[in-house]
Amino acid sequence: MxxxxxxxxxxxxxxxxxxxxxxxxxxxxxxxxxxxxxxxxxxxxxxxxxxxxxxxxxxxxxLPALGPLLAELTADAGGRDTGQCLIDIARQAALFYEASTQIGASLFAEPALLERHRAALRELDAGPHKPVLALAEYLRRERTAGRIRTDADPDAAAAMLLGACHLRAFLAHFTGQPPPQSAEAFAAGLAGTLMAGLARQ
Missing domain, CATH: 1.10.10.60 (Homeodomain-like)
Structure with a gap:
């Protein structure tokens, strides 16, 4: 057949x-x-x-599903361990940026096209800032629930975690060399380091 x-x-x-x-x-x-x-x-x-x-x-x-994972956690983390959630997010983010960085990089060579693309993404309510906002919202809820420090800055923490994942992908594409660590090892180290600063004293 x-x-x-x-x-x-x-x-x-x-x-x-x-x-x-x-x-x-x-x-x-x-x-x-x-x-x-x-x-x-x-x-x-x-x-x-x-x-x-x-x-x-x-x-x-x-591409690896970063948005749905963040949407799920933002809606309801279900009492899951914050550190493990951050590992899961960092792993997905590392894989997502690894796959997506190369796709969008050429936009920056054409300012007029980049502006048109920005306008279209605004209409679609999409864009690279969305994961950062979603992760910050998740961390804000974790702070309210008392699972991370009350003086923690969710916006800075979200930018640090996702920024590190994006930089990992950028360097791999720019140098033409694979990342020195697997996504799993990188995510565990990154989330562990971040949690050391976020954990309640």
Whole structure:
């Protein structure tokens, strides 16, 4: 029995993911994505309103799931150990930035395109600041619940954890060398160090 072709939306995201990784978000066009997914550009626009919407869908559906984990913790951490939660977040963030940094880096070479991309992400209520805000909100709740120090700064702690994960990915892509530690080892060390400063005295 012949194998059925993948649904159009799935083919579009598969092609977009591949092209954004190889030629960069700034250079890839919806026409190229449509051609690579074996559909017309008109059909592509029936599934996605813009290239930016495709980009957000790729981040949400093709990369390690950072957003859903943060959303779950922000909604209800369920009394889980804060240190373990931070390890889980750091591991997912390390993997997410490893996969996504290369995709968006080319935007910074074209200021006009970057501004258009920013405007589109604002309309979609998306952007790189969202994980930082979500993690800060989780830490704020942990502080209110008395599980971390009352004088802890959730915004600074969120920026430190996610910033370190992003820097790890940037350095690996820039140098062309794999990170010196696995995502698991890096996450455990990073979360442990952060918790040493956040833990109640």
């Amino acid at each position: 012949p194998q059925q072709p993948a649904p159009t939306r799935q083919r579009i995201l598969d092609a977009a993911d591949r092209l954004m990784r190889t030629i960069g978000l700034a250079r890839v066009t919806t026409k190229e994505i449509a051609r690579a997914s074996d559909c017309s550009e008109a059909l592509l626009y029936k599934h996605f309103a813009s290239k930016e919407e495709i980009f957000v869908a790729v981040l949400q559906e093709r």
